[in-house]
Amino acid sequence: xxxxxTPGGHWLVLALMVPVAGLLLAVLFxxxxxxxxxxxALPLGAIAALAIVMQMLSSGAALVYxxxxxxxxxxIVLRADGLSVAMMVTxxxxxxxxxxxxxxxxxxPRGAREARAPFVFWVMxxxxxxxxxxxxxxxxxxxxxxxxELVAFAAVPLVSLDGRAETLQxxxxxxxxxxxxxxxxxxGTVLIYGGYGxxxxxxxxxxxxxxxxxxxxxxxxxxxxxxxxxxxxxxxxLPPAHAGAPAAASALLSGLVIKGSFFLVxxxxxxxxxxxxxxxxAQLLAALGAGAIVVGSVVAxxxxxxxxxxxxxxxxxxxxxxxMFPLVLGAASAGAAAAALAGGLLQAISxxxxxxxxxxxxxxxxxxxxxxxxxxxxxxxxxxxxxxAAFALSGIALIGLPPAGGFLAKWLLLSSALxxxxxxxxxxxxxxxxxxxxxxxxxxxxxLTTTAEPVVITPVPRSSEVIVLALAIVxxxxxxxxxxxxxxxxxxxxxxxxxxx
Amino acid sequence: xxxxxxxxxLGATLAGxxxxxxxxxxxxxxxxxxxxxxxxxxxxxxxxxxxxxxxxGLPGDPVLQGLVITGIIVAFSATALxxxxxxxxxxxxxxxxxxxxxxxxxxxxxxxxxxxxDPGVARRREGS
Numbered sequence: 001x002x003x004x005x006t007p008g009g010h011w012l013v014l015a016l017m018v019p020v021a022g023l024l025l026a027v028l029f030x031x032x033x034x035x036x037x038x039x040x041a042l043p044l045g046a047i048a049a050l051a052i053v054m055q056m057l058s059s060g061a062a063l064v065y066x067x068x069x070x071x072x073x074x075x076i077v078l079r080a081d082g083l084s085v086a087m088m089v090t091x092x093x094x095x096x097x098x099x100x101x102x103x104x105x106x107x108x109p110r111g112a113r114e115a116r117a118p119f120v121f122w123v124m125x126x127x128x129x130x131x132x133x134x135x136x137x138x139x140x141x142x143x144x145x146x147x148x149e150l151v152a153f154a155a156v157p158l159v160s161l162d163g164r165a166e167t168l169q170x171x172x173x174x175x176x177x178x179x180x181x182x183x184x185x186x187x188g189t190v191l192i193y194g195g196y197g198x199x200x201x202x203x204x205x206x207x208x209x210x211x212x213x214x215x216x217x218x219x220x221x222x223x224x225x226x227x228x229x230x231x232x233x234x235x236x237x238l239p240p241a242h243a244g245a246p247a248a249a250s251a252l253l254s255g256l257v258i259k260g261s262f263f264l265v266x267x268x269x270x271x272x273x274x275x276x277x278x279x280x281x282a283q284l285l286a287a288l289g290a291g292a293i294v295v296g297s298v299v300a301x302x303x304x305x306x307x308x309x310x311x312x313x314x315x316x317x318x319x320x321x322x323x324m325f326p327l328v329l330g331a332a333s334a335g336a337a338a339a340a341l342a343g344g345l346l347q348a349i350s351x352x353x354x355x356x357x358x359x360x361x362x363x364x365x366x367x368x369x370x371x372x373x374x375x376x377x378x379x380x381x382x383x384x385x386x387x388x389a390a391f392a393l394s395g396i397a398l399i400g401l402p403p404a405g406g407f408l409a410k411w412l413l414l415s416s417a418l419x420x421x422x423x424x425x426x427x428x429x430x431x432x433x434x435x436x437x438x439x440x441x442x443x444x445x446x447x448l449t450t451t452a453e454p455v456v457i458t459p460v461p462r463s464s465e466v467i468v469l470a471l472a473i474v475x476x477x478x479x480x481x482x483x484x485x486x487x488x489x490x491x492x493x494x495x496x497x498x499x500x501x
Numbered sequence: 502x503x504x505x506x507x508x509x510x511l512g513a514t515l516a517g518x519x520x521x522x523x524x525x526x527x528x529x530x531x532x533x534x535x536x537x538x539x540x541x542x543x544x545x546x547x548x549x550x551x552x553x554x555x556x557x558g559l560p561g562d563p564v565l566q567g568l569v570i571t572g573i574i575v576a577f578s579a580t581a582l583x584x585x586x587x588x589x590x591x592x593x594x595x596x597x598x599x600x601x602x603x604x605x606x607x608x609x610x611x612x613x614x615x616x617x618x619d620p621g622v623a624r625r626r627e628g629s
Contacts, residue, residue, distance in 0.1 A: 142568060142571070146571065146575070149575050149578075149579070153578065153579070153582060156582065156586075160586065160589075163589070163593065164593070165590060165593045165594035165596075165604050166601070166604060168586060168589055168590040168593060168594070169590065169599050169601070169604070171586055172529055172583065172586050172587065172590065172599060173599050175579070175582065175583055175586065176523065176529075176532055176533075176536070176583070179536050179579050179583070180520070180523055180524075180536070180539075182575075183536070183539050183540060183543055186543055186568075186572055187516070187543050187546065189568070190543070190546060190547045190550055190565065190568065191550070193550065193554075193564065193565060193568070194550035194553070194554055194565075197554070
């Protein structure tokens with residue numbers, strides 16, 4: 001079955017062009033124009049994403065664009081299925097919130113033509129967006145390798161924006177982990193090409209067999225991607241990097257950058273290697289996820305600083321994302337597999353919105369109080385009601401209480417675990433929810449304590465608080481996705497899912 | 502064993518030495534050099550795969566040659582970024598190690614600003 005450019009496929013190219021053109025123009029014009037170009041590109045990107053969604057809903061099939069009109073295996077394709085589109089829309093929504101929030105922190109000072117940190121921030125924001133779009137839309141493993149590297153190169157400077165020695169160390173550590181991961185991924189790609197003659201994901205879904213070359217390749221690629229996604233035990237670079245970055249940058253790193261390499265693991269395990277991976281192999285991956293949940297949450301409870309606590313919470317929540325693999329691969333029916341897939345995707349979307357809101361709220365707390373020690377947060381709720389409300393709502397989304405998307409995601413994962421008789425994941429999911437509740441309530445109980453006299457704060461702009469609260473409300477109300485048909489996730493995956501059985 | 506197999510074993514050995522060095526060495530410049538060694542080993546393996554998969558009459562599969570060229574460019578950019586960060590770290594903290602202990606007791610260690618703002622961002626005006 002030859003791939004052919006579907007009607008509306010050109011929207012994929014247009015969607016990619018928006019951040020790339022913005023990036024080039026921002027570097028060209030420099031200075032305060034970088035911010036304006038980034039803010040102008042976001043609505044255009046949103047329009048392109050919506051156009052793709054509508055085209056997919058009306059045609060009911062994946063959008064495909066063959067570059068240069070050459071079909072695989074000679075050419076490469078851009079392919080948008082239900083998963084890509086969901087992640088694209090999430091990216092635009094979260095980026096809009098982060099960009100509006102960062103307008104104040106990363107404004108070029110009046111009178112200066114250009115300032116280092118704001119210029120780097122806006123350029124890297126466009127860079128991360130462009131790279132993530134390539135990750136979501138590319139249809140072959142080598143384009144995905146280049147996209148993975150682009151994500152890493154755009155994300156690393158965000159860690160050390162303030163130029164302190166600790167953040168430079170954290171940025172270097174992140175870069176070295178990311179480079180080791182991508183080299184391992186590259187070796188796997190070379191082995192796959194050597195064994196099967198193509199790197200196109202749809203073609204590989206038919207050709208791959210459970211042979212030594214395929215197993216070694218997927219093991220190497222998965223190890224590399226786990227280093228980039230910071231799954232336990234390769235998570236050591238994440239807490240100093242995400243906690244040391246400025247608030248808007250942390251939101252971008254924890255919310256979106258991590259999802260890029262995770263999306264690649266989905267493409268690898270469920271799309272290309274769907275017929276090769278046994279449920280037993282997926283149990284190993286999810287066991288690491290369970291380890292991440294336990295270790296991340298327990299260490300988060302011990303943190304004295306709020307930003308480090310939120311960073312360790314990211315380590316724990318990443319573990320949740322990997323629980324979907326044994327549930328999809330071990331599902332008894334296609335419907336159960338679709339439910340588990342939807343649960344994993346919704347968990348990723350819910351975490352992206354909630355963690356971005358949480359990091360931005362933590363940044364506002366730090367800016368207002370002058371510190372972020374958890375023990376000294378007494379009276380913060382009275383001084384910063386909107387910010388603490390945003391923190392609470394995003395905490396609700398992370399714990400998984402209704403009507404948040406996290407609740408629906410955990411519900412889908414729990415029901416598919418029970419249906420496929422893998423009851424041990426039920427225990428893990430429940431335990432994770434309890435531990436997340438523990439550290440969220442730890443922070444909230446301190447913040448909601450009243451003090452004798454009001455806490456002295458530096459006033460933070462009301463608009464920042466409103467933006468963070470709006471994103472937190474979005475994350476808390478994502479449970480309305482229950483009203484959308486499950487079929488959205490399955491669009492474009494029919495050939496792949498049937499090939500996997 | 503033909504020459505392709507020898508080259509493959511050589512590439513695997515280089516990759517192994519590079520990965521070991523990347524993990525073990527504490528000095529960041531040695532880690533970066535080990536990463537380059539690891540990359541060289543991987544490119545050699547790609548060359549071997551290209552040789553074995555070549556059609557009759559061609560010395561090597563051109564697709565893999567394209568992969569190697571792209572990989573070299575990516576590794577070069579990565580090394581440039583890593584070296585730039587390392588230079589900045591050496592300027593700022595007079596150290597080339599990634600351990601937090603290397604930062605303690607430095608002279609001129611600037612504490613975080615007391616007004617709570619992040620040091621790298623524009624200062625907010627009061628009341629704005």
